Amino acid sequence: MFIKLLALFLLIPIIELFVMFKLGKIIGPGITILIIIITAFIGAKLTKVQGTQAIRNGQAAIKSGKLPHKEVMDGVMIIIAGALLLTPGFLTDIVGFSLLLPGLRSNYRKLLLTYIKAKILFRYAGVNSPKKKTDNETGPSIIEAEIIDDD
16 A cells, blocks of 8 residues: 555646646746746635535534434545645646536545445455454354555
8 A cells, every 4th residue: 555655645746747747838937937827826715715615505404313424524524635736736636626517526435435335345245354353152243354555
């Protein structure tokens, strides 16, 4: 996992710099920098507005007695979008703005839930199966499990 994160933190800035230099040659360095600054400001404003709305939606879900899992996932994705939009670069801006679009965010949420469910089922199905404990010999089984990203 550490190797993948290290590669991610090294490759993304290199790719972003490459794209910025190529685009800077086409549209000019001044306009390139201006676009980066403008997207950061727009992204910060959209993140604030949508983050506030996600909090309100979560509170409304709790008040109505529902589990606010969708709202929490949306909130996390909005935070990630804000971080990506404040990061200088065009590719991170594209991903960040896509996370702020409710329709695309819903698709990302579904993909994330599918991934999490697959990890849970994979772990529970026997590969690295969780430890079983019992309250007593005749009592119900208690299964302790955790989601581990093996990738």
